[in-house]
Amino acid sequence: MTITNSDNNIGLYVHVPFCLKKCRYCDFLSFECHDERALSQYADALLREINARYEEWPYKVVDTVYIGGGTPSILPADDMKRIVEGIKSNFVVSLDSEITIEANPATLDDRKLEAYREAGINRISIGIQSFDNTILNLLGRAHDKNDALNAVRMAKKAGFSNINVDMMFGIPGQTLKMWRDSLRQCIFLRPEHISLYSLQIEEGTPFQKLVDRGAMERTSDRVDRTMYHDAIDMLTQAGYNLYEISNGALPGYESRHNLKYWSYKEYMGLGPGASSFMGGHRFKNTSSVLEYLEYIKKGLPPVKPEDVERYTPREEMGIYVFTGLRKTAGFDIRDFEETFKLDFFDVYDPSIISKLKGLIEMEGFVMRLTEKGLDVSNRVMAEFV
Secondary structure, eight states: OOOOOOOOEEEEEEEEOEESSOOTTOOSSOEEOOOHHHHHHHHHHHHHHHHHHHHHSTTOEEEEEEEEESOGGGSOHHHHHHHHHHHHHHSEEEEEEEEEEEEOGGGOOHHHHHHHHHHTOOEEEEEEEOSOHHHHHHHTOSOOHHHHHHHHHHHHHTTOOOEEEEEEEOOTTOOHHHHHHHHHHHHHHOOSEEEEEEOOOOTTSHHHHHHHTTSOOOOOHHHHHHHHHHHHHHHHHTTOEEEETTEEESTTOOOHHHHHHHTTOOEEEESTTOEEEETTEEEEOOSOHHHHHHHHHTTOOSOOGGGEEOOOHHHHHHHHHHHHTTBTTOEEHHHHHHHHSSOHHHHSOTTHHHHTBTTEEEETTEEEEOHHHHHTHHHHHHTTO
């Protein structure tokens, strides 16, 4: 089977796995670090990987860069500038590229924000989660409400006109009023993009240990869904377009980088634990920071054989549909057929449309989730995997 991708542009994801402190709900690949020398050495390693990856894929044009974590804004400003300049000096970066950095409000100041703008970073994603200090303290966040408010104001002052704010709901102890009040304050700040996250209590986290001891109760599905629908209603009324299950944007400010993930486009991951989808293959850098640094030091690709992900053609088709249905606009089955050189309904039984009646809908060649389907999206998507 041939998989085609006519778009020669790629997105770069750059992982910075360091934070001021580890949040109590977090199971991401991240570690506390306060040593600027160690952070600078990490930036050196990233620059070497950037150079090596360009040599592997010299014909690719980069049109989105997403610097995530962890907390990338923990790096000294000069090191972040070096990373962005290293990308630009190695890869062909389009003039209209979207370059995003994730930031924690407690790590931002005027100098850093000015350095980001000078480097060409034109989008900032601020992990606020809540404007309620009780909730922020429960989550173990490094910032408070005032830090959050100041972070958005400083970003605007520095010239950022494309700001995302992360907001979290379904937090144990969070009332509907707390959630609505936080979201109201977020909307008042008028960021161009708002991401909504339903808290999932993951194995190995402090929150999971509290649940296991009976010291914390999970938020009920009913309350979680009420919070989600409240958010959608409030964002819609404020002029935001819900273009993906958990993301709303003012017109023209949809995340171009994240749309690559949801539209079966190529992306390259840099840094420990970062995943790539290139040339029809999926692979992942080693998740061990020490191993990553050792591989880079030796001039070797930081990918172990067991981290090369091998999917069957049928599994790849499932990934296409799964991610495509995350977009509220859905996907065009003609694009599916062009990508995989197979008729969609030769792969999936046509009866799946009636089986999922009320949860998915077809308009011409476009398949998408209904409003009801959004609530049970994982159940719907599982039918195609």
